[in-house]
Amino acid sequence: MLRWGRAFRPPSRGAPPGGIPGRSSRSPGGVPVPGDAPGRPLRTAAPLRSDFFRDLGQTLSHMGRTLKSQLPPLRGGQGGWTPPGIPLQRPPIPEEADVVVVGGGILGWATAFWLKALEGRQHGMRVLLVERDPTYSQASTVLSAGGIRQQFSLPENIQMSRFSAKFLRNINEHLGVPNDPPIDIQFQPSGYLFLASLDGAEKLEATVQLQRDEGVQVALLSPTQLKERFPWMDTQDVAVGSYGLEDEGWFDPWTLLSAFRRKAKSLGVLSCTGEVRGFVTSPRDGDTARIKYVHEDEPDPSDLSVDDEFFQDRVWPRLARRVPAFESLRRGRSWGGYYDFNTFDQNGVVGPHPKVENLFVVAGFSGHGLQHAPAAGRALGELLVKGGYKSLDLRRLGWGRLETGERLEEAVV
Known part of the structure; x- marks a missing residue:
């Protein structure tokens, strides 16, 4: 039950019914009414208005504290809503977490979202995401072209593309946050x-x-x-x-990343800035180990300058060969970004590490991580929460092929 604070005090406190002595009376339009002293300037009751708004602010602040004290807090001591008048405080970073997601790009935030969404409990597992570039100025996600396609040669890649296309068509059902504007990823269909x-x-x-x-x-x-x-x-x-012919085109990567991040945080995912550079493991039976601690350092950004000569010497001639109109092409703007490249077979690696039993990987998608993030994030979430793949069977994308040397060749990279 909510209990309200003290009632508002009217602005006419201490004033006689006939008006305020020493103040001239004017109509709402500023026209003098009978009884005005000629030539007297119009003066307002500034101290009285100041008292009113001060009292109003104090009353709202009191109401906000009352509401906040009666809302169920999230883990970390913060409720899901901050009333007016209460300073916004970020929840403290926990010293321990059930799951630490290393990397806050699209794959990281998609995985964090699915972990909480599949769990279905707001105060369940503690999920902490660590990202080294909070501005995302050098993140491969937001520096990508933002394409999605269905044309791959591996069934797993095709299935992930189909899953992601359906997810993006219904994105507000998955990532919409109450009272937030609808999500528009600005999808531009083009095969x-x-x-x-x-x-x-x-x-x-x-x-x-x-x-x-x-x-x-x-x-x-x-x-x-x-x-x-x-x-x-x-x-x-x-x-x-x-x-x-369908479900191919381009969209805004930043909007999708922001939507995953906003929804994950609304479900209780915490985040911090840093770079994970190592793990402390504990010995286990046999050849396996288990992560005990995560070592975190400040990030060291690298240079991402554009190689203009590469475009002039390698890219432009090929474009002009296929499309003669490109002979007159002149570069306008350009940017550089990282390419998450799996040198083994240019396909993603998804699943548990064979030597460290509580280390799971979702990386190495070699240019199609953005479009496959909704599917890959769900697959890894199912593996952790449900104990196995349910929506998509990505076992062939596991770490084991890196040890056996059995490549999954993707012909349409």
Whole structure:
């Protein structure tokens, strides 16, 4: 039950019913009324107004403290709402956590969100996310082009793309926060186009068949059809092309990252700034170990200057070869960013580490981490909360292939 504070005191405290002595009376429009002394300036009751608003502020502050004391606190001592008049205080960073998420890019925040969403309890596991760049000025997530496509050659990648596309279509159902504006990731539909010469035509056609078997809407186009659809393109050396018809395009990475972060925090996820550079493990039976502590240091940003010569010498000639109109292309703006690259087989690594039993990995997606984050984050969340994969079976993307040397080749990188 909420108990209210003292009632407001009216502004006319201490004033006689007929007005305030020594004050002239005027109509609301500022026109003198009978009884005004001619030539006297209009003066306002500033001290009285000051008393009123001071009392109002004190009353609201008292009400805010009363409400805050009767709201159930979140872990860390803070309620989910801060009333007016109460300074906003960040909850203290816990010395211990049930789960520490290293990295606050899109994969990190997606994993943190799914951990709490799948758990279904507000005061359950303590999840702490550590990010080294709180401004995200050098984060690969926000420096990416923000594309999503369905055209991959591995079933796991296709399934993650299909899951993510459905997630993004219904993003407000998943990441909407009460009383916040609706999320608009500014999706721009535009299919990806892949071209193959005569040598690669058979392989591309087989890949398209796999994509169709997984439910992807994709078209195979002959050189004539390509020329009709894209008359500005040189197709002399092209035997076949594949063009995405649905769930492909571009969106705003920052909006998606912010939506995951905002929703995760509303579910109780805590975050801090730092860089994890090592773990302290405890010995276990056999060859496995267990993480006891996480060592955290201040970040050391690196240079991300743009290599203009690379564009001029390597990229521009290829663009102009395929699209002759690009001969007159001049670079306007440019930026550099990190590319999360798995040198083993250019596919993501998802799942437990074989040697450290409480270390789980979701990384190395080699350019498609942004679009696969909703799916990969859920998969890892299910592994931790439910004890196994439920929505998507990503066992083949596990760490084991790095030890056995069995590559998962993705032909459409």
